Amino acid sequence: MARAATTSDAFNAVAEPRRRQILTYLAQRERPVGDIVIALSLDQPSVSKHLGVLRRVGLVRVRCDGRHRYYSTNAEAIRPLHEWTGTFERLWSRRLIRVKERAEKSFQSSESKSPNPIPKEES
Amino acid sequence: MARAATTSDAFNAVAEPRRRQILTYLAQRERPVGDIVIALSLDQPSVSKHLGVLRRVGLVRVRCDGRHRYYSTNAEAIRPLHEWTGTFERLWSRRLIRVKERAEKSFQSSESKSPNPIPKEES
DNA sequence: ATATTGCATTCTTATATGGGAATATGTCAA
DNA sequence: TTGACATATTCCCATATAAGAATGCAATAT
Structure with missing residues (x-):
């Protein structure tokens, strides 16, 4: 199989730098x-x-007026990405705290050491 | 030009669903x-x-021990994505507020209507 | 020394770009 | 109608997968 289409989801669509610029630009106003x-x-x-790619994944909206087409960013479609990346937030914010924790305690809680199969999605 | 390499940055690396699953899985522990x-x-x-892809863009770390290689998620590398997507947060959180605003006021502030060139990056 | 285990790498292939150039489509103006 | 203007679409092509199969290779066990 080849790489997933850029139109398969927001993650793929946003991988292209130019498209990110466009989204940022269109966030101000249509x-x-x-x-x-x-x-x-x-x-x-x-x-x-x-x-066209952004539209297919719902990242932008279009409003037609005469021969003009006004595009605008649809932030709702970006939200899932923000939420997925957000699930790792505690990991990077805890870094400093950990240093402190290790200095105090120093025991290893032996949690489940088996490769427990992951749910269905990564969310 | 073809599509940018998956190893060109975190955005491209994370576009692949399987890699997202791996990152989620490795977030628990190495x-x-x-x-x-x-x-x-x-x-x-x-x-x-x-x-290999995740490693090249710094999304995972490796620790070698004998013939085993322990991988773990490096959340720091995901942070930029969270921040970029976060710049649109006000847009989706304001949606409800806008409905209310429009009900109250109904004037059009005529801001800059020119296509002011965007800075350099989309961040 | 040899077999086994745990991973990485190489090769092949179907598929999807993204940019450039050229062209098509649709709308408004004269 | 004819032409200019705003966008979209189509072609061509160099490039990059991602999955599957086969193989390479270092560390460990026997």
Whole structure:
């Protein structure tokens, strides 16, 4: 099997730097494609294609008005990523605390040492 | 140009579902490769390759002991993703508030309407 | 010394890009 | 109608997988 499509989910769509820039830009307010082209110095077909990917995974919304198409970031779609990454938060925030803990205690709680099969998803 | 390498950064590395599962699994405690193979029902070469990607972008750490290699998640490397996604937090948390705001006020502040070039990075 | 165990690496292949160029589509203006 | 303007779509292509199979290799057990 090859790599999953960029349109398979938000994680894949957001892996592309340009698309992240676009999302950030469109977070301020909705913008027509032309503005993105100028603001990010990309050529129009590229922007349209990136927007296509973002749209398919629901990361952006479109509002048509005449020959203009106003895109805007749909933050809700980014939320799952924030939450998944957030599950590791305690690990990085505890780092400093651990140093202190080890200085005090020094016993090993022998938790389950078996490779207990993980649930279904990584969430 | 083709798609960026999965090893180019944490965003790309994490785009693969299996790698996310591995990170979640290794967040509990360090584990030898064999445990991951069993826990996630993947074949060993696959796991090794995924670990290779995760290692290159610093998402996991390795500790060698005899013929075993204990891998563990390095949460610090996930932090940037959490922070980037976090920049959109106000957008999704304000949704409910906006409904209320609109009900009260109903004026349009005409902010900058030009495609002001974006800084350098999307962070 | 040899077999076994625990992992990593190599090879192959079907598949999906992302950028550039060219073109198609749709809307508004004269 | 004709033309300009805003976007989308299609082609081509160099590149990078991810999974499966086979193999390499170091450490340990016998």
